[in-house]
Amino acid sequence: MSKDDSKLESPERRELIKVSGLALGGLLIATCLPPVIHKSAATQIVEEGASGDSPAGPAELGAFIRIDPTGGVTLIMPKIEMGQGVQSSLAAMLAEELEVDLSQVTLQEAPPNEELYVDPILNFQATGGSTSARSFWRPLREAGATGRILLVQAAADEWGISSEVCEARNGAVHGPDGQQLGYGELVEAAAELPVPEQIPLKSPDQFRLIGKPLQRLDTPPKVNGSAKFTTDLQLTDMKIATTRTCPVLGGTLASVDDREARRIPGVREIIPLKDAVAVIGDHTWAAIQGARALKVEWNFGDNARLSSEQIEQALRDAADRDGALATDEGDIDAALDGVDTQIEAEYEMPFLAHAALEPMSCVAQVRVDACELWVGTQVPVMAQQAAAKVSGLPPEKVIVNNQLIGGAFGRRLEVDFIAQAVDIARNVFYPVKLIWTREEDTTHDLYRPHYLDRFRAGLDGNGLPVGWSHTIVGGSVMARFSPQALGENGLDPDAIEISAKPIYHLPNLRVRYVPEDPVALRVSWWRGVGQLHGAYVVEGFIDELAIAAEQDPVDYRLRLLQDQPRAQAVLRLAAEKAGWGQTLPDGHGRGVAVHQVFGSYLATVVELATTPQGGLRINRLICAVDCGLALNPTSVRSQIEGGTLFGLSAALFNEVTVKDGHVQQSNFHDYRQIRISDAPPVEVHLIDSQETPGGIGEAGTALIAPALVNALYAATGKRIRRLPLSRAGYHVLAREA
Amino acid sequence: MPTLTINGDTHQVDVPEDMPLLWVLRDVLGMTGTKYGCGIAQCGACTVHLDGNAVRSCVLPVGGVEGKRIETIEAMENSELGRSVQSAWLEHEVVQCGYCQSGQIMSAVALLSKTPQPDDKEIDLGMSGNLCRCCTYTRIRGAIKSVAKA
Ligand code: FES
Numbered sequence: 001m002s003k004d005d006s007k008l009e010s011p012e013r014r015e016l017i018k019v020s021g022l023a024l025g026g027l028l029i030a031t032c033l034p035p036v037i038h039k040s041a042a043t044q045i046v047e048e049g050a051s052g053d054s055p056a057g058p059a060e061l062g063a064f065i066r067i068d069p070t071g072g073v074t075l076i077m078p079k080i081e082m083g084q085g086v087q088s089s090l091a092a093m094l095a096e097e098l099e100v101d102l103s104q105v106t107l108q109e110a111p112p113n114e115e116l117y118v119d120p121i122l123n124f125q126a127t128g129g130s131t132s133a134r135s136f137w138r139p140l141r142e143a144g145a146t147g148r149i150l151l152v153q154a155a156a157d158e159w160g161i162s163s164e165v166c167e168a169r170n171g172a173v174h175g176p177d178g179q180q181l182g183y184g185e186l187v188e189a190a191a192e193l194p195v196p197e198q199i200p201l202k203s204p205d206q207f208r209l210i211g212k213p214l215q216r217l218d219t220p221p222k223v224n225g226s227a228k229f230t231t232d233l234q235l236t237d238m239k240i241a242t243t244r245t246c247p248v249l250g251g252t253l254a255s256v257d258d259r260e261a262r263r264i265p266g267v268r269e270i271i272p273l274k275d276a277v278a279v280i281g282d283h284t285w286a287a288i289q290g291a292r293a294l295k296v297e298w299n300f301g302d303n304a305r306l307s308s309e310q311i312e313q314a315l316r317d318a319a320d321r322d323g324a325l326a327t328d329e330g331d332i333d334a335a336l337d338g339v340d341t342q343i344e345a346e347y348e349m350p351f352l353a354h355a356a357l358e359p360m361s362c363v364a365q366v367r368v369d370a371c372e373l374w375v376g377t378q379v380p381v382m383a384q385q386a387a388a389k390v391s392g393l394p395p396e397k398v399i400v401n402n403q404l405i406g407g408a409f410g411r412r413l414e415v416d417f418i419a420q421a422v423d424i425a426r427n428v429f430y431p432v433k434l435i436w437t438r439e440e441d442t443t444h445d446l447y448r449p450h451y452l453d454r455f456r457a458g459l460d461g462n463g464l465p466v467g468w469s470h471t472i473v474g475g476s477v478m479a480r481f482s483p484q485a486l487g488e489n490g491l492d493p494d495a496i497e498i499s500a501k502p503i504y505h506l507p508n509l510r511v512r513y514v515p516e517d518p519v520a521l522r523v524s525w526w527r528g529v530g531q532l533h534g535a536y537v538v539e540g541f542i543d544e545l546a547i548a549a550e551q552d553p554v555d556y557r558l559r560l561l562q563d564q565p566r567a568q569a570v571l572r573l574a575a576e577k578a579g580w581g582q583t584l585p586d587g588h589g590r591g592v593a594v595h596q597v598f599g600s601y602l603a604t605v606v607e608l609a610t611t612p613q614g615g616l617r618i619n620r621l622i623c624a625v626d627c628g629l630a631l632n633p634t635s636v637r638s639q640i641e642g643g644t645l646f647g648l649s650a651a652l653f654n655e656v657t658v659k660d661g662h663v664q665q666s667n668f669h670d671y672r673q674i675r676i677s678d679a680p681p682v683e684v685h686l687i688d689s690q691e692t693p694g695g696i697g698e699a700g701t702a703l704i705a706p707a708l709v710n711a712l713y714a715a716t717g718k719r720i721r722r723l724p725l726s727r728a729g730y731h732v733l734a735r736e737a
Numbered sequence: 738m739p740t741l742t743i744n745g746d747t748h749q750v751d752v753p754e755d756m757p758l759l760w761v762l763r764d765v766l767g768m769t770g771t772k773y774g775c776g777i778a779q780c781g782a783c784t785v786h787l788d789g790n791a792v793r794s795c796v797l798p799v800g801g802v803e804g805k806r807i808e809t810i811e812a813m814e815n816s817e818l819g820r821s822v823q824s825a826w827l828e829h830e831v832v833q834c835g836y837c838q839s840g841q842i843m844s845a846v847a848l849l850s851k852t853p854q855p856d857d858k859e860i861d862l863g864m865s866g867n868l869c870r871c872c873t874y875t876r877i878r879g880a881i882k883s884v885a886k887a
């Protein structure tokens with residue numbers, strides 16, 4: 001950590017913290033976020049809003065800390081918990097400097113619209129892009145320190161002594177002669193004091209919570225069934241709805257025969273919508289049964305004949321267009337001219353559904369004067385805007401009560417299902433809980449784009465690259481989500497993530513992006529976002545260069561990473577732990593991938609066994625991580641473990657395809673996911689680091705697929721460039737006893 | 738009107754006999770610890786115990802479970818094994834989003850009550866009906882083994 005991080009002296013920064021008293025007594029500290037320095041393209045969007053209509057930029061994002069007269073500390077949580085442990089990590093930052101125990105901190109989901117917290121909380125908030133720890137790293141610690149300084153000063157004033165001789169510990173201020181005052185007794189006086197001129201922060205060796213393996217705050221109710229997700233909510237007079245939405249994107253409802261559905265016990269209402277029919281029932285079973293019994297005629301529209309083959313052909317055709325230039329360094333044409341060793345390759349990644357275990361769901365009630373939502377969302381303000389649009393109410397009349405999320409992986413950055421819930425609820429006077437069936441969830445997702453990548457590179461006499469040309473073709477998530485973020489000719493900063501600037505030393509680098517949106521599917525953010533795509537193709541192709549150069553894939557990478565010490569370190573560590581270089585039996589192989597992802601450095605090694613019949617068993621999976629200072633080492637490990645297997649599941653099995661405009665996969669039998677019996681143990685090795693914390697929720701996901709295909713090549717001599725592996729005939733073998 | 742014995746209590750529920758137990762638990766009795774994930778016995782989020790066996794309540798018509806002993810996640814803290822599985826889950830930091838974990842714990846308790854010292858194969862067999870999209874499998878295995886050892 002650099003020196004200037006331990007003291008805060010800049011007056012502009014000081015203005016970012018506001019302190020005030022509360023009407024009911026207590027101390028309120030508001031802190032505003034400065035712009036974050038290292039951001040992925042996707043991050044920038046989710047933080048700064050979409051489509052240019054977000055009400056606030058990042059400098060106005062805020063968090064509130066409330067200390068009440070009983071000494072209770074409430075952190076009004078701007079980031080939603082999706083399993084990444086973010087809320088506990090943020091609470092630890094606050095508790096560390098405030099000198100309270102983690103158990104003294106109560107978390108409260110930030111509403112976008114509640115009177116008490118008008119200003120900063122009303123503004124755009126989002127959870128995604130692995131940014132939470134990075135954006136809050138300083139502001140929350142500063143807020144905690146501000147609180148502590150004020151409380152200590154208040155105690156010192158009370159005792160008539162200098163604050164220098166007082167100490168804050170465990171939610172109380174202690175004086176030199178054994179005096180003691182709890183925070184609760186001090187809040188009123190503290191609220192009257194001016195914000196301190198200087199806010200010194202602890203150095204890492206003084207941390208008692210940060211960097212320690214802490215138990216998360218949100219887990220106890222999740223092991224006894226008492227945690228409530230959106231799907232679990234029960235409100236007075238609430239009824240339950242499910243929908244059948246037109247199976248072809250862009251189609252509309254022609255007519256519906258609901259006579260049979262109405263005969264089902266418990267069915268209350270059938271509500272035709274523009275592109276869907278909703279069935280409201282006393283319970284979910286009635287709604288589901290009713291929806292099944294509907295006889296629906298659709299106008300399928302223009303997409304009725306579209307199939308995957310056509311979508312893929314369109315990508316191939318587009319590859320020859322100029323598109324947008326992302327990088328043009330040196331002279332690639334001159335560099336490759338006359339070079340003997342030239343390598344070309346084409347990679348492909350499929351459309352992917354999110355398949356979070358909690359299906360899309362939202363509780364909505366539309367009253368005359370207001371609309372109220374109870375929904376787990378990564379983007380509360382977008383939810384508010386969507387509800388306002390559908391209900392016709394102004395946004396400030398939309399109340400959003402954010403909820404725990406049962407896995408999102410980017411899906412709850414979208415608000416389509418929220419708009420649909422409001423569209424249904426505005427027809428009735430009671431609250432409606434919309435739950436999509438798994439089938440609706442799979443077939444009406446917004447999918448990770450299908451990408452086609454073409455490479456050409458030349459090697460010199462030492463096998464090192466002299467030129468690297470890369471063309472990326474695929475749908476642009478940014479073009480829909482935030483068109484103003486696009487560069488010239490539709491340059492999508494997310495689609496070129498990693499590819500535009502690989503960490504390797506690559507002279508004469510040209511990278512192009514050709515936007516080609518699929519017509520029959522919408523595309524969106526998916527865990528790992530642009531880095532997932534970039535890491536896969538770059539790490540696959542660099543491996544091909546190593547093989548062409550007849551060099552060891554680890555050594556080859558190390559040579560091209562001369563000015564990347566952190567990347568070299570994780571690569572060396574992963575290789576060492578994996579026993580890289582030790583002989584393996586025939587049909588076995590090791591593969592590696594390394595990159596900087598989301599501000600962290602990660603290297604993954606896969607060791608696997610194959611059979612001639614296409615059987616595949618991963619025997620070892622090793623990740624070495626430098627994520628800067630690990631806020632909570634246990635959370636880092638579990639995010640890397642889970643994220644890696646999440647990426648593995650997709651790389652092995654998943655592909656969304658379209659026939660006659662219909663998505664062909666529907667549930668976990670035909671969109672299968674990795675099970676415990678398929679899952680190798682993940683070995684995670686952390687590098688001790690004091691650098692600024694990096695993102696970890698998506699890093700593991702991004703690096704598993706390239707390590708996997710590289711290992712498969714080592715084992716079989718066959719290079720798989722198109723995911724998933726099941727497409728190439730591979731299947732997972734049972735683990736060895 | 739089916740009569741059900743759930744977590745030791747008797748409930749009379751006025752629902753059609755073909756309604757899956759899952760929806761009776763969640764929407765009629767308000768016991769929402771048991772989750773919906775797929776509705777076709779593929780994910781295990783809805784796992785409950787029927788006479789001590791782990792079953793998928795999303796495909797279990799309520800008419801067929803009269804007179805049987807039904808137990809749900811809400812009752813796990815009442816048994817010693819249930820409590821030790823729950824605390825192993827917390828100690829091993831298994832949980833991520835948590836949505837699958839009621840089902841995971843129900844399957845783990847059923848497995849451990851029949852096979853107190855399961856090996857890797859037996860864990861795979863007992864737990865492979867339960868998907869975790871957050872992929873907490875490494876830690877699930879660790880937590881089960883720690884209960885087995887104790
Ligand atoms: S909901 Fe019953 S197994 Fe998935």
Ligand code: FES
Pocket residue numbers: 083357406407832833834835836837838868869870871872873
């Ligand atoms: S913890 Fe999220 S699905 Fe298992």
